[in-house]
Amino acid sequence: MEHALDITLTVNGTPVSRRVEARQHLVDFLREELGLTGSHVGCEHGVCGACTVRVDGEIVRGCLMLAVQANGCKVDTIEGLSDSKEVGELQRAFHERNSLQCGFCTPGMLMAARDLQLKNPAASREQIRAHLSGNYCRCTGYQAIVDAIEEVLHGKS
Amino acid sequence: MGKAELPLHAPGTRVDKGYIGQSVPRPNAKRLLQGRGAFVDDLRFPRLAHVAFFRSPHAHARIKRLDFGNALKSAGVIDVFDGRAVAEYCTPWVGVLAHLKGIKSPPQHAIAIERACWQGEAVAAVVAESRTQAEDAVDLIDADWEELPAVLDMDEALSGRCVIHPELGDNICFKREHDTGGVDEAFAKADLVVEETYRFGRHTGVCLEGRSILADYNAAEHTLTVHHSTQAPHMMQDVFSRHLGIPEANVRVIARDVGGSFGIKVHVYPDEMATAALSVMLRRPVKFVADRLESFLTDIHAREHKVTIRLACSKDGEILAFDLDDLSAIGPYSVYPRTSGIEGNQVVNLTGGPYKHQKYRAKLNVVFTNKNVTCQYRAVGHPIAVALTEGIVDLAAQNLKMDPAEFRRRNLIPDDAYPYTFPSGVKFEKLSHHQCLDQLLGLMNYASLRKEQADLRGRNIFRGIGLAAMIEVTNPSPAFYGVGGARISAQDGATLRLEPTGMVTVMCSVTEQGQGTEGIFAQIAASAVGVSMDKVRVITGDTGVTPYGGGTWASRGAGIGGEAVLLAGRALLSNILDVASKVLNLEKETLDIENNAIVDKLTQEKKMPLEELGRITYFRPDILPLDFQAELTVTRHYTPREYAFTFTNGIQASLVEVDTDTGFVKLLKHWCVEDSGTVINPMLVDEQLRGGVAEGIGAALYEECLYSPEGQLLNGNMADYVVPMSGEIPDIVCAHIETPTRQSQLGAKGVGEAGTAGAPGAVMNAINDALAPLGARVTAMPFTPERILRALGRIA
Structure with missing residues (x-):
C-alpha cells in the first residue's frame, strides 16, 4: 500500500489500530475499515453534513478530515452515542415528532443537535436553525427537527 | 341452521378499534435514528467489486x-469495458409509450457506443477491488x-436546424394539441385578456443518498439478486430480466432503506443497468454508488419549460378560457420506461385545473437537447401547471383591481358540482376547493395580513401574500402507464399472516422511502x-417476499397499498374468527378481536388470547375438526379503476418580504390546506406536506442546473447548486379537509406531492404581490436576487 501510515485512535471508547492510506477520509475509514456505517457519505465535499462525527469533542465533517489526522484522537459516532444513550433524549423527541423521513441525514443531524445541546443549551429557535445550517435534509423541511431540538433544550412539548 | 343476525355494532360498542387517524410515531424510524439502517452502501459482501465510470466530458461528441491500456495496469483493476462489450449482455431500450401518440426516442445503451449525447454520459466502466x-x-x-455540434437551447432544438438524432428526422420527442373549441370566440368576447410567458429552471431531486445498486449474479443458478435504492422493485425486476436475458423468476430486487427518492429513483439509469450486466459478466457482486x-x-x-399562457375573463372576474403554449426540453433521450413526455403532458392536463371555465386550448412541444x-x-408537471395558472389568475385579478382570494372564490369549481369533467378531459370524483x-x-x-401589508408598505417594507390553488393526481389507475404498454403495475398487494405467537406480519408491494409507508400499514x-x-411487523421492498405491485410513485402508497392492507386485514380477521369459532364452539358472528384477543362481540368478554389461537392452529391442529383447514395467511390486491386518477385538491399561501436593495426574498410563513381524503396519520401527512413545500420553495428561489453555451454543467455540486437549508425554510402551517374517495374502503387519497406542486406558484405570487407597488414582476424561476433586482431596474 503506497503512502500508508499506522494510526491508533479511540472510537466510541474502544482503542483501534490500523494501517491506512494517507488519502483515506475519516468517514471512509469508519465505514470501510471499522464497519461503522451509521455515518453517511452524502456529498464528499463538506456541504451536506451527513458524515458529521465528533473528534475530541468537536463535530467535524468526516469527509473533510483524513483518517491519519485522527491519529491519537477520540472519535465518537452515532453508534457510540446511541449505545451510551448520550443522544437518547434527542432520539426520543425525533421519533415522537417524526423529525426524520429517509433517515440518511439523521445521524449527522443528531450529532449537530447534541453539539448545540452541550454548547448552547439555551439556544433560541433561530439559533437552532442557524446551528443546523450545515446539515442538509431533503425530506422534512426542517420544522420537525427544529421542534424536537427545541423540546429537548427547553422541555417544551 | 339459521344463524342469528347480530347488528354489526351493538349500541355502546366501540366502532373505531384502531389507529387510523392517529399520529403514531413510525416504528421503523428507530433504526435510522441509531445509524443502524441498511442503505445499499452499508451492505458488506464477499468478493464485492466496485465500478466507476469514465464519462463524456463533452455535450455531444463522437468517440x-x-x-x-494504462487503466488495465492500474492497481486493483479487474477489468475495463466499453459500450460494445456491455451491450453483449444488456440490450438497449427505447423510452416510448403507446398512449403518448407519436412519441419517439432512439435506442439507448447502458454504456454509450460511438457517440456521447450529454456531458456525463458513461462511455466506459472500470471494475476494481x-x-x-x-x-x-x-x-x-x-x-x-x-466534438459534434451541441443543441442546448429549446427554441434552437425546435427549429430543427441541427438534428441530434438524424434518424428521427427532427428534435421533437413528443407533441400534443388539445382544444375544446370555442377558445378564439371566448377571447374575442372577453373584457380582459392577460398574457404572460413563464420560464422554469431545470432542477433535480438531490437525494441525500446517491443512486446505489449492488448486483449479485450467481452463475450456478443463473440468478440475479439486486440490492437497489429504488422506488419500484417489481418494475426493475422486469427490466433487469428483459434486458439481461435472465428469467424474471430468477431476478430478485431488494430495496431496504432508501435515502430519499422523490421520483429520482423510479427510472432506468444506464450506469445501473451496466452495473447489473457487469455482475453477470464477471460472475461476482458489483456495486455502484453515484x-x-x-x-x-x-x-x-x-421541469425545463418555457410557457406562454393567456387568460380571458369578463369584467366581473369570470374566467372564460385558458390558452397555453408549452415548450419543454428533455435531454437526448426519453427516459425508460416512463418516458419524458409525461411531464409536459401533465402540464396540458392540469393547467387551469381548479377553475370552472369550459374553454381550453393547449399546445405542447417536447424537444431533445x-x-x-x-x-x-x-x-x-404540477408545479408548472399550478404556477402558470395561479400566476396568470393573479395578473387578471390585479388588472381588474380585485382581491386575488375573491377572484378565486368566483372561479373555483363549486363543492357540489361533482363528479366533474374538466375541459382537458380529466375527471374529478369529489373535490373541496371552497x-x-x-x-x-x-x-x-x-x-389582517392584508392590513399589515398595507401599513408596512408605508414604511417601505415590501411584503407579499401569494395564493396557489391546485389539483393533484394521486392513486393512478392503469391509465397512467399500463395502457401505454409499460410493464408498470397500477395494482398493489398485501399479504398478512398471523404468527403462532399472535403477531401479525404484513408484506406489501409498496416500498418505504421514509414517507412512513410501513408505519401506516402497521396502523391499518x-x-x-x-x-x-x-404486534405488527411490516416487510416491504423485496420482490422475493411481497406480493407483486407498483411500488412508490404518483402519491399512491397509502391509497392503493393501504387499501390492499385493509382488505387483507379484514380477510385475516374473518379467517381467525373461523378458527376461533371451531376452537370455542361458538358462532363466528358472536366473536370479534379486540386488543390481541378473541372477544365476545357484544360484551367484549375475553375468550382467548390470539397467541393461544396461534399455538393451536400451528402446533395442535389435530384438535380441530377434520373437515376444517385454518388459513391464517391471506393476500389481497387493489387497483383503482373507476377513475383514471383520484384527484386531490388543496390551496397554499406564502408570506414573503422582499429586500428591494439586495433582491433577497425572506420567507416569513407558509400555509397549506389539503384534502387528501381519509387521513391515516396526521403527523405523517403534515410532514409529507412540509417536506414537499420545502422542495417547492427550492424550485422557486434557489435551484437550477446551469449549463454553459457548450453544454457544460456549471454548478453540479452541493456548494454551487443551492438547496434550502434550515435557515431558509419558514414554519409551515398545515390543515386538512377530509373528503374520502368512495372508490375504496379506506378512502385515502395521496399526499406526497401536494407540497411540491403548490409551493412554487404561491411563492411566485407572493413575490409579485410584494413587487406590485414598484411596478415590477418576475416570471422566471428560480427567483434569484439578480432576477429580482433586474425586474426592479436596479441592475441592467
Whole structure:
C-alpha cells in the first residue's frame, strides 16, 4: 500500500489500530475499515453534513478530515452515542415528532443537535436553525427537527 | 341452521378499534435514528467489486478511440469495458409509450457506443477491488473525441436546424394539441385578456443518498439478486430480466432503506443497468454508488419549460378560457420506461385545473437537447401547471383591481358540482376547493395580513401574500402507464399472516422511502385485525417476499397499498374468527378481536388470547375438526379503476418580504390546506406536506442546473447548486379537509406531492404581490436576487 501510515485512535471508547492510506477520509475509514456505517457519505465535499462525527469533542465533517489526522484522537459516532444513550433524549423527541423521513441525514443531524445541546443549551429557535445550517435534509423541511431540538433544550412539548 | 343476525355494532360498542387517524410515531424510524439502517452502501459482501465510470466530458461528441491500456495496469483493476462489450449482455431500450401518440426516442445503451449525447454520459466502466482504485484507473483512460455540434437551447432544438438524432428526422420527442373549441370566440368576447410567458429552471431531486445498486449474479443458478435504492422493485425486476436475458423468476430486487427518492429513483439509469450486466459478466457482486458530482450530471433533471399562457375573463372576474403554449426540453433521450413526455403532458392536463371555465386550448412541444435527461420528479408537471395558472389568475385579478382570494372564490369549481369533467378531459370524483379556501383564509388571518401589508408598505417594507390553488393526481389507475404498454403495475398487494405467537406480519408491494409507508400499514393492519401496533411487523421492498405491485410513485402508497392492507386485514380477521369459532364452539358472528384477543362481540368478554389461537392452529391442529383447514395467511390486491386518477385538491399561501436593495426574498410563513381524503396519520401527512413545500420553495428561489453555451454543467455540486437549508425554510402551517374517495374502503387519497406542486406558484405570487407597488414582476424561476433586482431596474 503506497503512502500508508499506522494510526491508533479511540472510537466510541474502544482503542483501534490500523494501517491506512494517507488519502483515506475519516468517514471512509469508519465505514470501510471499522464497519461503522451509521455515518453517511452524502456529498464528499463538506456541504451536506451527513458524515458529521465528533473528534475530541468537536463535530467535524468526516469527509473533510483524513483518517491519519485522527491519529491519537477520540472519535465518537452515532453508534457510540446511541449505545451510551448520550443522544437518547434527542432520539426520543425525533421519533415522537417524526423529525426524520429517509433517515440518511439523521445521524449527522443528531450529532449537530447534541453539539448545540452541550454548547448552547439555551439556544433560541433561530439559533437552532442557524446551528443546523450545515446539515442538509431533503425530506422534512426542517420544522420537525427544529421542534424536537427545541423540546429537548427547553422541555417544551 | 339459521344463524342469528347480530347488528354489526351493538349500541355502546366501540366502532373505531384502531389507529387510523392517529399520529403514531413510525416504528421503523428507530433504526435510522441509531445509524443502524441498511442503505445499499452499508451492505458488506464477499468478493464485492466496485465500478466507476469514465464519462463524456463533452455535450455531444463522437468517440474516436478509447485506450484502456494504462487503466488495465492500474492497481486493483479487474477489468475495463466499453459500450460494445456491455451491450453483449444488456440490450438497449427505447423510452416510448403507446398512449403518448407519436412519441419517439432512439435506442439507448447502458454504456454509450460511438457517440456521447450529454456531458456525463458513461462511455466506459472500470471494475476494481475498491471504488478508489476504480476511480484511479478511470483517470488513466485515454480517449480521442470528435466534438459534434451541441443543441442546448429549446427554441434552437425546435427549429430543427441541427438534428441530434438524424434518424428521427427532427428534435421533437413528443407533441400534443388539445382544444375544446370555442377558445378564439371566448377571447374575442372577453373584457380582459392577460398574457404572460413563464420560464422554469431545470432542477433535480438531490437525494441525500446517491443512486446505489449492488448486483449479485450467481452463475450456478443463473440468478440475479439486486440490492437497489429504488422506488419500484417489481418494475426493475422486469427490466433487469428483459434486458439481461435472465428469467424474471430468477431476478430478485431488494430495496431496504432508501435515502430519499422523490421520483429520482423510479427510472432506468444506464450506469445501473451496466452495473447489473457487469455482475453477470464477471460472475461476482458489483456495486455502484453515484457520488455527488455524478448525481448532478446523471440523476434525472426536470421541469425545463418555457410557457406562454393567456387568460380571458369578463369584467366581473369570470374566467372564460385558458390558452397555453408549452415548450419543454428533455435531454437526448426519453427516459425508460416512463418516458419524458409525461411531464409536459401533465402540464396540458392540469393547467387551469381548479377553475370552472369550459374553454381550453393547449399546445405542447417536447424537444431533445444535449443536456442531461429529464423525467418525472416529485409532483411531475404540477408545479408548472399550478404556477402558470395561479400566476396568470393573479395578473387578471390585479388588472381588474380585485382581491386575488375573491377572484378565486368566483372561479373555483363549486363543492357540489361533482363528479366533474374538466375541459382537458380529466375527471374529478369529489373535490373541496371552497372549503379549503375558506379554511386557509381563516387559518392565515388573511384580512389582517392584508392590513399589515398595507401599513408596512408605508414604511417601505415590501411584503407579499401569494395564493396557489391546485389539483393533484394521486392513486393512478392503469391509465397512467399500463395502457401505454409499460410493464408498470397500477395494482398493489398485501399479504398478512398471523404468527403462532399472535403477531401479525404484513408484506406489501409498496416500498418505504421514509414517507412512513410501513408505519401506516402497521396502523391499518392493527386496526383491521384488532391487534395492538406492537404486534405488527411490516416487510416491504423485496420482490422475493411481497406480493407483486407498483411500488412508490404518483402519491399512491397509502391509497392503493393501504387499501390492499385493509382488505387483507379484514380477510385475516374473518379467517381467525373461523378458527376461533371451531376452537370455542361458538358462532363466528358472536366473536370479534379486540386488543390481541378473541372477544365476545357484544360484551367484549375475553375468550382467548390470539397467541393461544396461534399455538393451536400451528402446533395442535389435530384438535380441530377434520373437515376444517385454518388459513391464517391471506393476500389481497387493489387497483383503482373507476377513475383514471383520484384527484386531490388543496390551496397554499406564502408570506414573503422582499429586500428591494439586495433582491433577497425572506420567507416569513407558509400555509397549506389539503384534502387528501381519509387521513391515516396526521403527523405523517403534515410532514409529507412540509417536506414537499420545502422542495417547492427550492424550485422557486434557489435551484437550477446551469449549463454553459457548450453544454457544460456549471454548478453540479452541493456548494454551487443551492438547496434550502434550515435557515431558509419558514414554519409551515398545515390543515386538512377530509373528503374520502368512495372508490375504496379506506378512502385515502395521496399526499406526497401536494407540497411540491403548490409551493412554487404561491411563492411566485407572493413575490409579485410584494413587487406590485414598484411596478415590477418576475416570471422566471428560480427567483434569484439578480432576477429580482433586474425586474426592479436596479441592475441592467
